[in-house]
Amino acid sequence: MTQRPTVVIIGAGFSGLLTALHLAAQPDGPRVRLIERAGRFGRGTAYSTANPDHLLNVRVANMSAFPDQPDHFTGWLARHGGWSSQGGFVTRGVYGDYLQDLLREALETVGADRLLLEQDEAVEIHRAPAGGWRVRLALGRELEADAVVLAAGVLKPAAPAGLDPALLASPRYRADPWAAADDLPADALDVLLIGSGMTMVDVALSLATPDRRLRAISRRGLSPRAHAPVASRPPEAPPSGSPRALLAWVRARAEEADWREAVDDLRPHVRRIWQGWSPRERGAFLRHVRPWWDVHRHRLAPSVARQLAAMTRTRDLTVRAGEIVSLSPVGDRIEVMWRPRGGQALRRLTVGAVVNCSGVRGDIRQTGDRLLRRLLDQGLIRGDALRLGLEVDAASRPMDREGLVHDGFYAVGPLTRGGVWENTAVPDIRLQAADVAAHLADALRSDKKAA
Incomplete structure (x- = not known):
């Protein structure tokens, strides 16, 4: 086993897990160390929810973890009970169970000496003097690796414009939308949701109670559309063009x-x-x-769309187009100044709580993540020109400050949207994870032969 190269994968959500599984499935593949600071191996944020209203936004027929085995997930569902389907959509929690099953099977098949799970936070990556990489963990250990894969997942939304710093420590402002329903103040019966996309939908479903009113504001006031009641016909290839x-x-x-x-x-x-x-x-x-x-x-399951429509009809949820200008604490309330789209006059709104649902952070230069911040300062990574994430090459290798790539250093998942655009959903990430694993395994075999 000591002759096998080692790959450290940072992040054990869908992106990191799938990359690890592809590498572990190769009999002559490397040893994989999967690092996860949250301790939720295989689920990540997206599939840790237990809310029965949080459905996948892709039908089960297209949710296999493996692009070359399209029936893998539906086969797993057929062998397992305890789930129900709403028009071909299951809960995200069920999908999390599926991913953890894949991890258990891999551990049983290849053994814990080839696939090691490390509950810790990676805080630094640097080149080793003799080649390869070293990854320092928060608890002080250093791991040596022949290759490193960044799979940090979805970064928290950027802070909204005009946010009073005093709100950052207030329980009435939630920067993390995925933890918003845990412990909002009991008297927060009117809540502002900043953003109106998929994140807003999840938060609205989590916060909905008979006596709570939710208001969402986004630049254009657009909300996700619904899937058709039945799956569509086979696709037709589009032409190339502008x-x-x-x-x-x-x-x-x-x-x-x-x-x-x-x-x-x-x-x-x-x-x-x-x-x-x-x-x-x-x-x-x-x-x-x-x-x-x-x-x-990025569409909603039909049953979720019906729930959202019902909340809108009863005005339990209202969605407006406009721009947030300022957010300030006023006693036990939050004062919101906003400008409706197309207008000039400001409007004032007071609410009991605010949840930032503005979506995936794109500008990596504004990240508060310790590891990414350190890599930026070192010059090992840089943001892409359109501020969607990291700048990567065609093989998903991050570019450094000078525009160069480094052997044995890769990134997968939403961080790489600048290079591929669509890379937040399972059907897209699974292709990238398989490609990166194949490219990485070939590179390591070539290095071994050369040695």
């Missing part, structure tokens, strides 16, 4: 069939299309099309 040409194609296809089919036709080709666009074209897409793409591409 963002304007692709938008015209989607509109034309939507006139021929359901708009969902037109959007789904694009899904398998998003990475190719994105990588074929110039920086200027990518920027134009983000400025003009992204909000509309997000709400049509």
Whole structure:
């Protein structure tokens, strides 16, 4: 076993777990050390929820962890009880059970000496003098590795504009939307949700009570659309082209069939299309099309959409388009000054609590994550030009301050959106995890032969 190279994977959510499983499945593959600071191996934030209203936003038929085994998840469901499906959608907690089962099977198959689980926080990565890498953990240990994979997952949303620093320590302001329902003050019966996307939907479902009123504000006031009641037909490949040409194609296809089919036709080709666009074209897409793409591409299970519609009808949830200008504490309330979209006059709103649901942080330069902050300071990583995450090459290797990549250093998951755009959902991440594992294993075998 000492002759096997070692790969350290930092983060044991979906991205890190899948990369580890692909490496462990290779008989001549490396030893893998999977580092997770939260202690939830295999679930991550997305699949740790026990809320029965938190459904997957992709049908079970497309949720296999392995792109070459499309029936893997549905086969697992057939062998396990204790779950129910709502129109082809199961809860995210059930999917977390599936991922932990995959981890258990891998440990039983390859053994704990080839797949090691480390509950700790990686706080520093640097090159070893004799080659390879060293990873320092918060408890003081240093791990030697032939390769390192960053799989940090989804970073917390950026702080909203105009946030009074005094609110950061207040229980009435929640910077972490995924912990918002745990212990809001009992008198917080009117809550502002900043953002109106998928994160807002999760938080709204978690916070909903008969006597609570929720208000969401986002720049355009757009909320996710619903999936069709049944799965769509097989996709049709879109042509290559500029963002304007692709938008015209989607509109034309939507006139021929359901708009969902037109959007789904694009899904398998998003990475190719994105990588074929110039920086200027990518920027134009983000400025003009992204909000509309997000709400049509990342859709709700029909039953969740019905719940949301019912909350909107009863005004338990209202969604407005506008811009937050300031958030300030006023006694046991929070004063919100905001400007409706298209207007100039400010409006004042007072609420009992505020939850930041503005979505995935993109600008890595603003991160508060200790490891990423350290890597930025070292110059081992840099943000991409469009502030979506890390700048990576075609093999998912982070670029350093000078635009160079380093052998044995990779990144997977949402951190790499700048290189592939769509990389927050299972169908996209599973492809990247398999590609990175294959590329990494080949590189390590080549290094071993050369030695």
